[in-house]
Structures are given as C-alpha cells and as structure tokens.
Amino acid sequence: MRSVGCFLLKCIAAALPALFVIGFTLACPFGYMDEEYPSWRYTKLMENGKEPLGHPASADDVTLILGDSRAMADLIPAEMGDNVYNLAVGGATGIEMYYTLCHYIKKETVPKRVVIMFAPFHYSYMDNFWTRSIYFRHLTPREALRVYREGTGLNVSTMEDGEHGYSTIISAALGLPNLYMPALLNSRFTGRLSLNREKYDSMCRQRGHGLFGTADGSKDLNYESNYTAFDRTKDYSLLDLYMRRLLALCRENGIETVLMQPPMNRASYEELDADYVSQYTDYIDSLRSDAIPGAVIDPEILCYDNDLFGDSSHLNEKGARLYTAYFMEKLQWTK
DSSP: HHHHHHHHHHHHHHHHHHHHHHHHHHOOOOGGGGGHHHHHHHHHHHHHHOOTTOOOOOOOOOOOEESHHHHHHHOOOTTTTTTEEEEOOHHHHHHHHHHHHHHHHHHHHSSEEEEEEGGGGGGGSSSSSIEEEIIITSSSSHHHHHHHHHHHHHTTTTGGGSOOOOOOOOHHHHHHHHHHHHHHHHHTTTTTTHHHHHHHHHHHTTTTOOSSOOOOOOOOOOOOGSSSSSSOOOSSSHHHHHHOOOOOOOOTOOOOEEEEEOOOEHHHHHTHHHHHHHHHHHHHHHHHSSSSOEEEEOOOOOOEEEEGSSSSSSSSSHHHHHHHHHHHHTTTTTO
C-alpha cells in the first residue's frame, strides 16, 4: 500500500506543471492571446450580462450591432445613442452572432433593435471559425459541437479541413497545452497582458467600436474584388442556415431588424464582377422571407472614396463617422 501511495504522489507531482499551465490558460487569457481577443472578450461578457461599465440604462431601448470587423469599425455607438452597443467582432459570421444574440436574450432582456452587418464574403466563407470562435472559446462546448456536427453533415469545407475536429474543440474547452502552448511560450505567459487590457478598456469606453485600419486612405483591393460568383459550394450552406436562424430569432422575439452592407473603397468597388453583385443581391433579398415583417433588408453596397478607408476593407475614423451619420439619416433614427 505504501508503494502505491508513493506512486500516486509521484503521478500527482508529475501532473502539477500541466495542471498549472491549464489553470493559467483558462484564468489569464489576456496574458497570451493575440490582439483580436479583447474585442471577443468584450462581446462575450456583454452577451452574458457581465459588462463592467454597467448594464444599459434602459433595457427596453437597446440596439445591438451584430457582425464582423467591418461592422465593428464602421458603426460608432456613441454617434448613435446612449443604449447602442457594438457586439461585432473581427472574423465573425452569422454563426457567432446567432449565439451571441441567444445569450444576450437569455441573460439580459430582448433588445429593441438589432443591426446585422457583414462583409459580403462572410455570407459564403468562414475564415476564422477554428482560430477565433473555437480558440477564443467564444462558443460553449455544446454550441461548438453542434456547429461542427451540422457542418460535417452539410459537407462544409471548414469542418473537413483535416486539421481540426472534435479534438480541437475539446482542447480549447479544457485549455490544453497542445493548443495554447505556442502562444504561451511566444508571450512568455504574460507578455501581452498590458496591451490586451489597454485595448479591452478602449472597447469598453467605445461600447464595442474599434478601428482596424488607421491609414489616411487605401487603394488596396478587398476580398470581394476577386470574386466572379457568389460561392454556394464551400461554407455557404452552414452560413445560410445560421443567418436564417439569426433572422428567425429576431422575428420570434419581436426585434426590429436592420440588415445592411458596409461600404467599399472605390478601388475595390470598381473591380466588382457584375455577376457576383447580382447573385449576392439576390441572396440578400431572399433573406426577407425569414425576417420580421417590416425589417430593413438592404443589399446595396455603397462606394466611398479611398481616402475614407484605413485599409482595404475598413473605414478609418473619418469614414466611420461619415457612414454612421449616413446610416442614422437613412433609417431616420435620432440619437
């Protein structure tokens, strides 16, 4: 018995370093996560009713902005009203925003309005599911497994890339070293702490708004400028499923819904393929059938001057202020 006890103690001692790493990974993500993490953290806390600056002053009059990096950069809550919160995050699709709204409704109350805005390519392509949605633990393990099963059932390419699967979802949920050790070592565990906290504090002050490009102009081409058709073969089926679920969730809860497209710089806009724009417009129009009656579903892609963009895809501060003002005027909203 004594030898067995010694053996167990040795096993526990051997496991302590790994347990420490796992504990640190789960408890201190600001120390090692990359610069995209603070915005995802802000959204995660907001949707779960834990936003540190306090809950909305009037829970019955909240507007939530849901979308990807273009929505996050292009719409400024402070210019839209006191109870407007931008929960968009870089790389998100309808999948992440569907669950974000589900959590918000469960933890808070039903928002008055939801603004949905994605880059056109995010209606047919998933580029950050494994590296952000799963890696940042934005989805619960149950949600992640559901999405993965649905994606594999639909033969979605992102779920069949051969590099990820159930093991990645489990490793992320448990904070296992096989997934996070490279970042921990590169950051020396806490090397990114101050920068991430600074960015997170900024996200809180700006209610979720954050710029991506900060240049005084950009003539670079965005993703859509290379498309010749609206892709319905790779990730489309899963993204379409969740986009319609998101709209149905708004409809079922009586949430006023606005779905609009972010503007493009002139350089990219002039390279858009006519067939792609036509097919994309038809798809956005088809979403009306799932939205609440009276929803604003607008497929128009605006063209803004290059000098209003901080990079190929995102408005700079000047552009964001101009577009937010246009957005408010178009919908006849008052601050």
